Amino acid sequence: MYTIILEGGWDSDMVKAKVQETLNLDAILFKCRDILRKARNSGSFFEKRDIMLTLVFLRFIGEKFEDGVVNLRNSLEKEGLNPDDPDIRAAFLDDPTFVDGTYNLLKEARWQTIINTPAPKLNVALDDALRSIAETSNQLKGCFVEGSFTSRNLAPTDIKQLVDEVNKISHKTFGEEKDLIGHVYEYFLREFAVNATKEEGEFYTPHDVVQLIASMIEPFDGTLYDPCCGSGGMFIQSTELVKAKRGDISRINVYGQEKEPATYRLAKMNLALRGISHNLGGQADSTFTNDLHRGLYFNYIMANPPFNLKGWYDDNLRNDPRWIDYGLPPQSNANYAWILHILSHLKPLNGVAGFLLANGALNDDETVSIRQKLIENDKVEAIIVLPRELFITTDISVTLWILNQNKKGGKYHDRMLRNRTHEYLFMDLRSWTENPVKNANKKKVLLDAEQIRKAADIYHTWQKEGTDGLHYEVPELYRSVGIKEIEDNNWALTPSKYIQFIDHDLDIDYPKEMARIQQEMKELMQREKKSQSMLEEAFRGIGYGID
DSSP, X not given: OEEEEEESOTTOSSOEEEEEEOOOHHHHHHHHHHHHHHSTTOOSHHHHHHHHHHHHHHHHHHHHHHHHHHHHHHHHHHTTOOTTSHHHIIIIISSOOOSSSOOOOOGGGSHHHHHTSOGGGHHHHHHHHHHHHHHHOTTXXXXXXXXXXXXXXXXXXXHHHHHHHHTTOOHHHHOTTSOHHHHHHHHHHHHHOTTOOGGGTOOOOOHHHHHHHHHHHOOOSEEEEETTOTTSHHHHHHHHHHHHHTSOGGGEEEEEOOSSHHHHHHHHHHHHHHTOOEXXXXXXXXXXXXXXXXXXXXXXXXXXXXXXXXXXXXXXXXXXXXGTXXXXXXXXXXXXXXXXXXXXXXXXXXXXXXXXXXGGGGTOGGGHHHHHHHHHTTOEEEEEEOOTTOSSSOOOOEEEEEEESOOSOEEETTEEEOOOTTEEEEEEOTTOOOOBOTTOSSOOBOOOHHHHHHHHHHHHHHHBTTOOGGGOXXXXXXXXXXXXXXXXXXXOOXXXXXXXXXXXXXXXXXXXXXXHHHHHHHHHHHHHHHHHHHHHHHHHHTTOOOO
């Protein structure tokens, strides 16, 4: 992206023009991607991605340290102390202590040390920085692979170019509140992993989708769990909502699990940088075969599990207590294994979960008996079909499921809820596609803040005291139904079976519409005839009649 700046008056013979490049995060990442594609020894997609994420991590933690030092100097000056005095500097600044969660970095780990290192020594300097961080912070240990830069050994010009580009990425420029590491993760997934699929675990949940889930279930305090937490983006973007609504992320403790080691490290890195209290287990592992949080129950669960995941089943899972009351989920895909796993971790009295699944889970034949028990046991509260094209790497249509352990009513945060026993809310948002994302590599839409607020308001109004759940509907958008109607539809949870859709063709005044079309065609044919006459006249004028 460029801006042309004109200097001097319009009457000047020497108008000076210069092109000022406006910083753009995707443009910076594009340059980094290009450097890595051309570089020798840059490795596979995953290794390229990890190089970039580790550099961005060092940049972010270094910038936070620099900000912390500035804030500390300002505090000293307010106390009447001179931060440049040798004794004061030795006491407070040479080995600073921060009360806001900022990490103290030794000199070799600071970004200013890295950016000023000569190109031939950069690989060693980067690994020295990682080693120093791992040795001085238990919380950051395990967030990255030590020794990765010297083992990869990029050419001095390549690593120097990368570091210079990453130096442009600053929360001062792009906003501290954003999940910038998640943005980098998504960008490299989109640009490098042409064949990456959701089943490979490489998937990033868009910001607007996370905001929709969080706005629905309101994870404002207590414990929040994600059984397939990926890069930690679900946690980070949820805590944004907590800060906006309640102002204190310390009220939330997050728990998660991730199968892929590289993504697990990324999540730890991301959460540590944000100062978010977290427990992701001691290592990367499968949520199904080694549940690292077995026996724990959570206030809130938010998740975007791999769609239609195959190969999840192990014979040791046949009599697993997570589905002992509902029956063994189909081995063909993990959709209902995820549902029952999530349900098994919800606090029995008031736990709430919001998670995404492919639409096929709403009505597949293999899972009728499990779905029936979920409905009869009153665990399902709402089913919301989302627009297509919300995700970068797939255009599959998905559904937001909301499970609730307490549909009997009572106080929830600042709201009084009515008894919703055996009532179910269906919403269909597939028509909310009026916000296309510009300059995307593929067709993509997003939900804007007003749409998210409207969807959450529909759900919260349905829940609250005074709402008539038997007559709560807007055709083509939402409807509340009772259990008998779902039973009559063989326990299907497909919203289109319950929401009224209007045949708009019945409202057309056909004689009037045909008269309009007739007039338009008449005018079009007259214009075409006039154009043809003008063309013939033009050819005759040059001596080449085409009659």
